[in-house]
Amino acid sequence: MKNKIIMFWAIVLIAIASIFVICTKPTKLGLDLAGGSRLVLEAQTTKAIPQITDDVMNTLQFSIENRVNKLGVSETVVQRVGENRLMVEIPGETDLQKAKTYIGETAQLEFKKPGTDANGNRIWLDADLTGRDLTKSQLTTDSSGQWVVSLEFNSEGSKKFAELTKALVGQEMAIFFNGDLQSAPRVNEAIYGGHAQITGGGDSGFSMEEAQEMVNLLNAGALPVPAKIVEENTVGATLGSDSIAKSKFAGIIGLGFVMLFMIFMYRAPGVIADIALILYSLMLFALFKAIPVTLTLAGIAGFILSIGMAVDANILIFERMKEELRAGRNLFTAINSGFDRAWTSILDSNMTTIIACLILYYFGSSVVKGFALTLAMGVIISMFSAITITKNFMHLIFGTGELKYPALFGLKKSEIGKAYEATETKRENARFGILD
Amino acid sequence: MTANEITSRNLINIVKYKFVWLCVTAILLLPGTLGLIYGAVKNHSPLKVGIDYTGGTILQYGVQEDIANQELATLRTELAKAGIDNPNIQIIHANAENQKTNVNLKNIISIRTKFISEETNTENKITQVIAKAHPNSELMSVTSVGPTLGKELFKKSSMALIVAILGMVIYLTIRFKFTYALAAILGLCHDTLFVCGVFALLGIFCGVEVDSLFITAILTLIGFSINDTIVTFDRIRENLRYYSKKMSFGEIVNASVNQTLTRSINTSFSTLITLLALYFFGGVTTRDFVLAMIIGVIVGTWSSIFFCTVLVSIWEDKDSKKLAKAKAL
Numbered sequence: 001m002k003n004k005i006i007m008f009w010a011i012v013l014i015a016i017a018s019i020f021v022i023c024t025k026p027t028k029l030g031l032d033l034a035g036g037s038r039l040v041l042e043a044q045t046t047k048a049i050p051q052i053t054d055d056v057m058n059t060l061q062f063s064i065e066n067r068v069n070k071l072g073v074s075e076t077v078v079q080r081v082g083e084n085r086l087m088v089e090i091p092g093e094t095d096l097q098k099a100k101t102y103i104g105e106t107a108q109l110e111f112k113k114p115g116t117d118a119n120g121n122r123i124w125l126d127a128d129l130t131g132r133d134l135t136k137s138q139l140t141t142d143s144s145g146q147w148v149v150s151l152e153f154n155s156e157g158s159k160k161f162a163e164l165t166k167a168l169v170g171q172e173m174a175i176f177f178n179g180d181l182q183s184a185p186r187v188n189e190a191i192y193g194g195h196a197q198i199t200g201g202g203d204s205g206f207s208m209e210e211a212q213e214m215v216n217l218l219n220a221g222a223l224p225v226p227a228k229i230v231e232e233n234t235v236g237a238t239l240g241s242d243s244i245a246k247s248k249f250a251g252i253i254g255l256g257f258v259m260l261f262m263i264f265m266y267r268a269p270g271v272i273a274d275i276a277l278i279l280y281s282l283m284l285f286a287l288f289k290a291i292p293v294t295l296t297l298a299g300i301a302g303f304i305l306s307i308g309m310a311v312d313a314n315i316l317i318f319e320r321m322k323e324e325l326r327a328g329r330n331l332f333t334a335i336n337s338g339f340d341r342a343w344t345s346i347l348d349s350n351m352t353t354i355i356a357c358l359i360l361y362y363f364g365s366s367v368v369k370g371f372a373l374t375l376a377m378g379v380i381i382s383m384f385s386a387i388t389i390t391k392n393f394m395h396l397i398f399g400t401g402e403l404k405y406p407a408l409f410g411l412k413k414s415e416i417g418k419a420y421e422a423t424e425t426k427r428e429n430a431r432f433g434i435l436d
Numbered sequence: 437m438t439a440n441e442i443t444s445r446n447l448i449n450i451v452k453y454k455f456v457w458l459c460v461t462a463i464l465l466l467p468g469t470l471g472l473i474y475g476a477v478k479n480h481s482p483l484k485v486g487i488d489y490t491g492g493t494i495l496q497y498g499v500q501e502d503i504a505n506q507e508l509a510t511l512r513t514e515l516a517k518a519g520i521d522n523p524n525i526q527i528i529h530a531n532a533e534n535q536k537t538n539v540n541l542k543n544i545i546s547i548r549t550k551f552i553s554e555e556t557n558t559e560n561k562i563t564q565v566i567a568k569a570h571p572n573s574e575l576m577s578v579t580s581v582g583p584t585l586g587k588e589l590f591k592k593s594s595m596a597l598i599v600a601i602l603g604m605v606i607y608l609t610i611r612f613k614f615t616y617a618l619a620a621i622l623g624l625c626h627d628t629l630f631v632c633g634v635f636a637l638l639g640i641f642c643g644v645e646v647d648s649l650f651i652t653a654i655l656t657l658i659g660f661s662i663n664d665t666i667v668t669f670d671r672i673r674e675n676l677r678y679y680s681k682k683m684s685f686g687e688i689v690n691a692s693v694n695q696t697l698t699r700s701i702n703t704s705f706s707t708l709i710t711l712l713a714l715y716f717f718g719g720v721t722t723r724d725f726v727l728a729m730i731i732g733v734i735v736g737t738w739s740s741i742f743f744c745t746v747l748v749s750i751w752e753d754k755d756s757k758k759l760a761k762a763k764a765l
Contacts, residue, residue: 042582082588230582238498239576243719250717254710261706297722298652301729304714305656308707309663312699315706316667319699345670348611349663355607356600356659363596365589371652375659 007392015279018286025289030296030370033244035237036091039103041227043084049225052084059224061086067103086227087366092237100229109134109218111164112174124174124181127164133157137218139211142197146205149198149214158194166190177214247300254304255281258311266318268408272393273314273386280310280385284378298371306378309350313386316342325411335394339387346387350379446694450742451686451749457742461626464738468633475636483632484639486647489590493552493580495559496528497545497566497573503527511569515547518561524548526643528720544576544720551582593651600655604662612669615751620665623736623744627661628654630735631728649725657732660707664700664740671696672748685756689749693741704737 031038043052043060057080064086065078077089088103109131112124135154142148153161164173165187174184175198183199198214199205206214259277262270284303288295321338329337357376360368406413450457472482487494508525515523528544545566552558559578566573581589601621608617631654638644671692679688711733715726 040582228582229580232493232578232580234578236498236574236576238574239496239721243721246717246719247714247722250714251710253717254713257709257713258706261702261709265702297725298649301652301656301722301725304710305659305707307710308660308703311706312663312703315699315702319696319702323695341674344674345667348608348670349666351611352604352607352662352666353659355603356655356662359600359603360596360655363592363599365592365596365648367648367652368593368596368655371655375656 004392004395007388008396011279011389011392015282018279018282021286021290022282025292027289028292028294029240029244030294030299031089031091031233031240032235032297033240033295034091035235035240036089037235038231038233039088039090039100039229040081040231041086041088041103042230043086044226044228046225052225056224057084057086060227063223064088064103064227081366085230100232103227103229110176111161112176113164113168114172114174124176127173129157129160129164131218132224133160134218137215139208139215140197142199146199147208147211148206149211149218151196151198151218153194153196155194158192161194161196162190162192243297247297251300251304255307258307262311262314265315265410267410268397269314269318269321269390269394270410272390272397273311273318275393276314276385276389277307277310279389280382281307283385284381287377287381288374293373293377294370295374296367296370298367299374302371302374303378306375306382309353309379310382310386312349313342313346313382314390316345317386317390322409322411325406325409331398332395335391335398339391343387346383350383353379446690447697448690448694448741450690450693450745452690454746454749457746461739461743464735465626465630465633468630468637471633471636471640472629475639483636484643484645485590486645487548487551487579487581488648489587489646491551491581493549493559493578495547495549495562495575496577497547497563497570498576499543499545499570499573501542501570501572503543503545507569511545511565514565514568515562518565520549520558520562522549523562545570545573552580589648593648597651597655597658600658608666612673615755616669616748619744619747619751620662620669622747623665623739624658624661626739626743627657627732627735631657631732634731635728644724646724649722650728653725653728653732656729657736660733661736661740664703664736665744667699668693668696668740668745669748672745685753686749689745693745697741700737700741704733707733 045052049056061078061080068076068078068088073090073092075091079087081087111127111129113127115123115125117123133153133156135152138150140148140150168187169189171187172184173187175182259274262273317338320342321334324334324337354376357372360372476482511525526546528546547562563575605617605621608620635646672689675688675692711726711730
C-alpha cells in the first residue's frame with residue numbers, strides 16, 4: 001500500500017510538471033499548420049563540376065543557409081535530403097516570390113573576355129575568374145554619384161584579375177551576373193591590388209535596391225553549382241489556422257465522446273481510464289513541447305491513433321477484469337490478473353507498432369517521419385499511462401475489497417461466478433494473490 | 437471446470453464456416469480490385485495519384501463567396517486564354533459557417549496544372565485570373581512537385597513500407613510462429629488492398645486523388661489492424677497453453693475470437709468516434725485522409741476477426757493433423 005501511495009504522488013507530480021511545461025513552452029507547429037513555405041532544391045551539375053560530391057553539397061548548404069538567414073525569418077531550416085537535394089523551410093507568411101528569387105539565384109559572377117566563334121561572330125569567352133575568387137563586395141557610389149558594387153578579390157583572384165586585365169588592355173571585359181551581362185567596360189591598363197567595381201549598364205546605372213541585392217547575394221557566397229527548385233509547398237497562414245482550429249475542435253469532441261463511451265461501457269473503471277487518458281494527453285503534449293517535436297497534420301494523425309491505442313489497452317484490461325469477476329474472483333485478484341493477462345497482448349501489439357515506427361522513421365519521407373515519431377512516443381507513454389496510472393488508481397480506490405456492487409463494473413449480480421474460469425499455474429496463483 | 441464453459445458464450449463460429457468467411461472476404465474485395473485493375477489498364481496507374489507522385493502544381497485559393505457550377509467553365513476558358521493548358525479545377529466546400537473558427541472561408545478553388553517551374557510567370561497569371569472573378573480571394577497554398585521527385589517519393593515510401601512489414605514479420609515469428617506472422621501480414625495486405633480499391637473506385641467515379649497523406653493513412657491503418665490481430669492471436673496463444681489437451685485447435689480459435697470480440701469491437705468503435713469527429717468537424721484538407729482511416733479501421737477489424745484467424749486455423753489445423761498422423765504411425 002505504501003508503494004502505491006508513493007506512486008500516486010509521483011503521478012500527481014508528473015501531471016503538474018506536464019501542465020507547467022504546456023503552459024510555459026510554445027508549440028512548435030509544422031509548416032502545414034503554421035503556414036510557411038518548404039522548398040526542395042536540387043543541385044545541378046555544370047561543366048566545371050560534373051559530379052555533385054559531398055563537398056559541393058556542404059558548400060551549397062552553407063551558402064543557402066547564409067541566404068535564408070538574410071531573410072530575417074526565425075527558425076528557418078536548411079537540411080540535406082538524399083544525394084543532391086536540400087530542403088529549405090521558411091515558416092510564417094513571407095514574401096515567397098522574394099524568398100524564391102533570393103534562394104534560387106545562383107549568384108554567379110563571371111568575368112569574360114571577348115572572342116569570336118567559328119562563324120566569326122563576336123562572343124564572350126570564359127576567363128576563369130568568378131565570384132569564388134572574391135573575399136567581399138560592398139555597396140558604394142562612384143565619382144559621378146551612381147551606385148556601384150565594389151569587389152575585393154582574394155590573393156588568387158587578384159593575381160588572375162591582374163593577368164586578365166593585362167591581357168585585355170585596349171579591349172572590353174564583360175561582367176556577367178547570373179548569366180546577364182551587367183557591363184562591359186574598356187580596360188585601359190592592367191589593374192593590380194585586387195579591387196574592381198561593377199557599374200550598371202545603360203545611362204542610369206544600378207538602382208540602389210538592385211545593387212544592394214547583388215552585394216547581398218555576392219556576400220552570402222556564390223553557390224558552387226546552380227540549384228533548381230524541384231518541389232514547393234506553401235501553406236498560407238489562413239489555411240493553417242483553419243486546420244488547427246478545426247482539428248482542435250474535432251479532437252476535443254472526439255475525445256469527449258470516447259470518454260463518455262468508456263464510462264458507459266465500463267462504469268467506475270471507465271472513469272479511472274478517462275482520468276488516465278487526460279493525464280496521458282497532458283504528458284504526451286508536454287513531451288511534444290519539451291523535446292520539441294514539430295507538430296504537423298500527419299503528426300496529429302499519429303497522436304490520434306495513439307489515443308486509440310491508449311484506450312485499447314484499458315479496454316483490454318477491463319474486458320479481462322470483467323471476465324475474472326464473472327468467474328467469481330475477488331476484486332483484488334481480478335484487478336491483478338486482468339492487468340497481468342492483458343499485458344502480453346499490450347506488449348506484443350505495441351512492440352510491433354514501435355518496430356514499424358522505427359523503420360518508417362529511418363526510411364520514410366518527412367511526412368511519414370513526423371507520423372512515426374508522434375505515434376511511437378504516444379505508444380510508449382500510453383503503456384505507462386494505461387498500465388501504471390490506471391492500475392495504481394484502481395488499487396487505491398478499490399483496495400483489497402470484495403466486489404460489493406457489481407453495477408460499478410457494469411456487471412449483473414446474476415452473472416457473477418457463472419462464466420468461464422481460467423486455470424492458473426502455481427506461479428500465477430502467487431502473482432495474482434489467489435488463495436485457495 | 438470443463439472446456440465447454442469457455443465456448444458457452446460463442447456468438448460467431450469462425451472455424452465451422454471458415455470457407456464462408458473467406459468467400460465473403462473475397463466478394464468484398466472484388467469491386468475495389470476491379471477498380472484497381474481498370475485504373476491500371478486504362479490510366480496506367482491503379483490509383484488516381486496526385487501531384488505528389490506525378491509531379492505538377494496545385495494552387496488553392498480561398499474564396500468567401502458561393503461559387504456556381506457554371507463558373508468553373510468560365511474559369512477554365514479564362515485560364516486557357518492566359519495560356520494554361522488543361523487546368524484541372526475543383527471546388528472544395530469549406531463550410532466555415534458551421535465551424536467555430538474565426539476564418540471566413542467558404543470555398544476553396546483548387547487548380548492543378550503541369551509543374552510550374554520557377555522561371556515562368558504562370559503562377560501570377562493564374563492568380564490574376566482568379567482575382568478578376570473573386571477580388572477577395574487569397575492564395576492559400578501552393579504545392580509544386582517536380583516530375584522526377586514524385587517517382588522517387590513513391591519509391592521511397594514503398595521501400596519504407598516493405599521494410600516495416602519485414603520487421604513486423606520477424607518480431608511476430610519470434611513471439612508467435614511464422615504462420616501467425618504470415619496470416620497477420622496477409623491481413624494487412626487485405627486491408628491495404630481494400631482501402632486502395634475503395635479509393636480507386638472513388639477516383640474513377642468522383643475524381644478523388646491520393647496524395648502523400650494517403651500513405652500515412654495506410655500506415656496508420658496497418659498499425660491499427662496489426663494491433664487488433666495480435667490481441668486475438670495472443671488469446672489463441674494463451675488458450676493453447678491451458679486447453680490444448682482438452683480442445684481441438686478449431687475450438688480454441690473459436691473461443692479466442694469470441695473472447696476478444698467485445699474488445700475488438702469496443703476498440704474499433706472508440707477509434708471510429710474520434711475519426712468521425714475529425715471527418716465532420718476537421719479541416720477540409722484532411723478529409724480524404726480521415727475517410728481512408730475510417731474505412732481502414734472497419735476492414736481492419738473485419739480482417740483480424742474473419743480473415744487472419746481463419747487463415748491460422750486452416751494452416752495450423754493441417755499441421756496438427758499431420759502431427760497426429762505421424763504419432764499414430
